[in-house]
Amino acid sequence: MPVDIQRLIAPRSIALIGATAWTDAVAAGNKAVGYPGVIRRVHPTRPSTAATTYYRSVADLPEAPDSAFIAVPNHEAPGVAAALAARGAGGFVCFTAGFSETGSAAGDELTRELLRSAGDVPFFGPNCYGFVNFFDRAAMMPDQVVGPPIERGVALICQSGTIALTLMFNQRSLPIGCLFTVGNQSRLAVEDLIEILCDDPRVTAFGLYLEGIKDADALARAADKARVAGKPIAVVKSGRTAAAARTAHSHTGALAGADSVFEAFCRQAGLARCDTLATLCETLKLFHTGGVLPGRKVLVMGASGGDMAMTADVARSLDLEFAPIPAEQAAILQEQLTDRVTVANPFDIHTYLWFDPPALGRVFSTALRAGYDAVGFMLDRPPEDRADVSSYDVVIDEFIAASHGAPSRAALIASLPETISERIRKRCLDGGVIPLQGQREALEALALAGGVGDSWHAGAGVHLQLPAHRGPDSANLSGIDPVYSLSEAAGKSALAAFGVPIPAGKVVAAHAVARTAAELGFPVVIKAVSAHLEHKTEVGGVVLNVRSTAEAAAAAERLAALSETLLVEQMTTDGVAEILVGIIVDPQFGQVLVIGAGGVLTELLADSVSLLPPWTPECIAAGIDRLKTAALLQGYRGKPAGDRDALIAAIVSVGRYASENQSTLVEIDVNPIIVRPAGKGVAAVDTMIRLKTLPHA
Numbered sequence: 001m002p003v004d005i006q007r008l009i010a011p012r013s014i015a016l017i018g019a020t021a022w023t024d025a026v027a028a029g030n031k032a033v034g035y036p037g038v039i040r041r042v043h044p045t046r047p048s049t050a051a052t053t054y055y056r057s058v059a060d061l062p063e064a065p066d067s068a069f070i071a072v073p074n075h076e077a078p079g080v081a082a083a084l085a086a087r088g089a090g091g092f093v094c095f096t097a098g099f100s101e102t103g104s105a106a107g108d109e110l111t112r113e114l115l116r117s118a119g120d121v122p123f124f125g126p127n128c129y130g131f132v133n134f135f136d137r138a139a140m141m142p143d144q145v146v147g148p149p150i151e152r153g154v155a156l157i158c159q160s161g162t163i164a165l166t167l168m169f170n171q172r173s174l175p176i177g178c179l180f181t182v183g184n185q186s187r188l189a190v191e192d193l194i195e196i197l198c199d200d201p202r203v204t205a206f207g208l209y210l211e212g213i214k215d216a217d218a219l220a221r222a223a224d225k226a227r228v229a230g231k232p233i234a235v236v237k238s239g240r241t242a243a244a245a246r247t248a249h250s251h252t253g254a255l256a257g258a259d260s261v262f263e264a265f266c267r268q269a270g271l272a273r274c275d276t277l278a279t280l281c282e283t284l285k286l287f288h289t290g291g292v293l294p295g296r297k298v299l300v301m302g303a304s305g306g307d308m309a310m311t312a313d314v315a316r317s318l319d320l321e322f323a324p325i326p327a328e329q330a331a332i333l334q335e336q337l338t339d340r341v342t343v344a345n346p347f348d349i350h351t352y353l354w355f356d357p358p359a360l361g362r363v364f365s366t367a368l369r370a371g372y373d374a375v376g377f378m379l380d381r382p383p384e385d386r387a388d389v390s391s392y393d394v395v396i397d398e399f400i401a402a403s404h405g406a407p408s409r410a411a412l413i414a415s416l417p418e419t420i421s422e423r424i425r426k427r428c429l430d431g432g433v434i435p436l437q438g439q440r441e442a443l444e445a446l447a448l449a450g451g452v453g454d455s456w457h458a459g460a461g462v463h464l465q466l467p468a469h470r471g472p473d474s475a476n477l478s479g480i481d482p483v484y485s486l487s488e489a490a491g492k493s494a495l496a497a498f499g500v501p502i503p504a505g506k507v508v509a510a511h512a513v514a515r516t517a518a519e520l521g522f523p524v525v526i527k528a529v530s531a532h533l534e535h536k537t538e539v540g541g542v543v544l545n546v547r548s549t550a551e552a553a554a555a556a557e558r559l560a561a562l563s564e565t566l567l568v569e570q571m572t573t574d575g576v577a578e579i580l581v582g583i584i585v586d587p588q589f590g591q592v593l594v595i596g597a598g599g600v601l602t603e604l605l606a607d608s609v610s611l612l613p614p615w616t617p618e619c620i621a622a623g624i625d626r627l628k629t630a631a632l633l634q635g636y637r638g639k640p641a642g643d644r645d646a647l648i649a650a651i652v653s654v655g656r657y658a659s660e661n662q663s664t665l666v667e668i669d670v671n672p673i674i675v676r677p678a679g680k681g682v683a684a685v686d687t688m689i690r691l692k693t694l695p696h697a
Contacts, residue, residue, distance in 0.1 A: 007090025011066030128183025129161025153177030296450030302378030505569030598672030
C-alpha cells in the first residue's frame with residue numbers, strides 16, 4: 001500500500017489526459033470547487049487555443065503532474081501510466097474501463113500490464129470515476145461537482161460512481177470533506193484509504209458503499225485503526241457474501257450463507273451497517289457531530305401524540321431502549337407540564353407551553369439531563385417561503401440552547417426529510433444538535449450509532465482466521481484439496497480431546513450391540529457409523545430411545561445393512577434445549593462460528609447468529625442472548641433453566657478445535673448440543689467434521 005498519496009489527492013498540478021468530453025468535465029469540476037493549482041491538458045491531436053495549451057504527450061509536459069486523469073482507450077492506458085511513472089507523477093485516476101471488470105482473460109492481462117507499467121505510483125481504478133477533495137479544493141471526477149470547501153467533514157469511499165454522485169447531491173447537510181470512487185481497486189482499495197485518511201485530523205467519520213471486499217483482513221485492520229482514532233464507519237453493502245460451505249453438507253452451511261457473515265463482521269468490528277443511502281447520510285451526520293453513542297438508551301419527545309405513537313411503532317423492530325424517564329426527572333417534568341401531560345417515553349409534551357419558550361426550554365433542559373444516550377425532539381416545519389415559521393424557529397433555538405453542556409446528545413428529528421430547511425440544518429449543526437431527516441432513518445441512525453458504541457466499548461474487535469488457500473478457487477475448497485469426512489465417532493473423539501462433552505458410547509460390530517447397550521445402561525441411541533453417512537437420519541441410520549436388549553438387537557440387525565459397525569451411546573433424556581454449533585470457512589472472512597436453534601427445528605426456525613473470532617466466552621454469551629431459543633435456557637414455561645455456563649464452555653472448546661486445525665478444517669456441524677438442567681452440563685450428541693487433505697511438503 002502506498003503510504004503517501006498526498007500529491008495524488010491534494011495536487012498542486014493536474015494533467016488531464018485523453019478524451020475531450022470527459023477531461024473537459026474534470027476541468028469544469030475543478031473550476032466549481034475553486035482549485036487553486038495548475039491544470040495542463042494532454043491530447044495527441046487537439047489544437048491549442050489562446051486559453052489552453054494541449055501537450056501531445058506526458059513527456060512533453062513542463063513538469064511532472066501531482067495528479068493525472070487518464071481517459072484514453074484501454075490498450076493505451078498502460079503506456080500512459082508508464083510515462084507518468086517515468087516523469088515522477090504523484091498518482092493518477094484511470095477512468096478508462098475494459099480491464100478485469102470484464103471478467104475476461106484479456107481484461108485480466110491488461111490489468112496486470114497497467115500495474116507493471118505504473119510501478120510504485122498510486123492510482124485509483126481502472127474503471128474508476130475519480131474523486132473530489134473538498135478539503136483541498138481538487139476535483140478529479142468527470143461530472144458535475146456540488147459542494148462547498150469545508151475544514152472538517154466525513155470521507156466517503158464508494159465502489160460505484162453513480163452512488164458517489166448521489167451522495168454528493170444529497171440535500172441533508174452532510175458535511176463531505178472528500179469523496180472517492182475506487183473502481184476495480186487494482187492498487188488503491190477501500191481499506192487503504194481508511195488507513196491513510198485516519199491520520200487526517202479533518203476527517204471525522206467514514207461512509208462506505210461496497211459491492212465486494214478486496215481484502216477482509218486489511219479491512220479489519222483498517223476498521224480497528226479507525227476505532228482507535230475515534231472515527232466511526234458507516235457502510236452500505238450490496239450483494240451477498242458467498243460462504244465456502246454453502247452446500248448441502250451441513251445445517252451450519254445453510255445458516256451461514258447469504259449476508260450473515262458480513263453482518264457479523266460489521267457488528268464485531270464496530271461498523272454501522274445501513275440498509276439505505278438515506279440512513280447512511282443520517283448516521284454519518286450523527287457521527288460527525290460527536291462520534292458514536294455510548295449506548296442505545298434514547299428519549300424521543302415532541303408536541304404530538306401522533307408523532308410519539310409513530311415513533312413507538314417504527315422503533316419496534318430496532319435495537320433501541322426507550323427506558324422510562326427516571327423518577328427525579330419525571331417529577332420535575334410533571335411539575336413543569338402539569339397533570340394534563342402524561343410523562344412517558346416516547347414523550348408527548350403537548351403544546352401547552354408552545355408560546356412560552358423559556359418554560360419549554362426548561363422542559364428540554366430537564367429531558368436532556370435525564371441520563372439518556374440521546375434525546376430527540378420531533379418537529380416538522382412548514383415551508384419557509386409559504387408560511388410564518390417564526391414560532392417554530394424559537395422552539396428550535398430553545399432546544400439548541402438547552403443542549404449546551406448536556407450529557408445527552410441532542411437531535412432534531414423530522415418525520416419528513418424535506419421539513420427541515422437548509423437554514424435550520426445549519427443552525428442545528430452550528431449549535432451541536434444533529435438534524436435528522438426522516439423518522440425511520442433517524443431512529444435507525446440512533447440505533448446504529450449506539451450499536452457501534454457498544455462494540456467499541458466491548459473492545460473485542462475481529463481477528464480473522466483465514467483459509468490457507470485464498471485464490472480464485474477458494475469458494476470451492478474441494479477443488480483445491482481432497483475433502484473427507486470423519487465418522488461421527490471419530491469426530492466426537494476429536495472434539496472431546498478439546499473439552500467438548502460427548503455421551504458415553506462405543507463403536508462395535510452389529511452382533512455386540514445388545515451387550516454393549518446393556519453395559520452402558522438404557523435408554524440408548526444406536527447409529528450407523530460411516531464417514532460417507534453425513535446425514536444418517538435421512539437414510540434411517542439412527543434409532544432413538546432403545547430401552548431393552550431385544551430392541552437393541554432388532555435395531556442392530558436393521559442398521560447393519562448401512563454400516564459394518566454401529567455406534568451405541570447413552571441417550572440424554574433431560575435436555576431443556578437443543579443448540580446447533582458449527583464452523584464454516586468463508587472464502588473472504590475465514591472461519592465463522594454459527595450458533596442456532598438445533599435439532600429438527602434448525603432450518604424451520606432459522607434462528608442463528610454468526611460470530612467471527614476471537615470466540616471469547618463473552619462474545620459467545622452475547623451471541624446466545626441474541627437467539628430466540630435463548631429463552632429456553634432461562635427456564636421456559638415451568639421447565640428448569642439450562643446449564644448456560646456449560647454450553648458456553650463447550651462452544652469455546654469447539655472454537656479451540658477449529659483454531660488448532662485451521663489449515664485443514666472445511667466445516668464442523670455439531671447438531672445438536674443438548675443442554676441439560678443447570679449444573680448437569682451438556683452433551684454433543686451428533687457431529688460432522690469435514691477436513692481437507694493437504695499435499696505433502
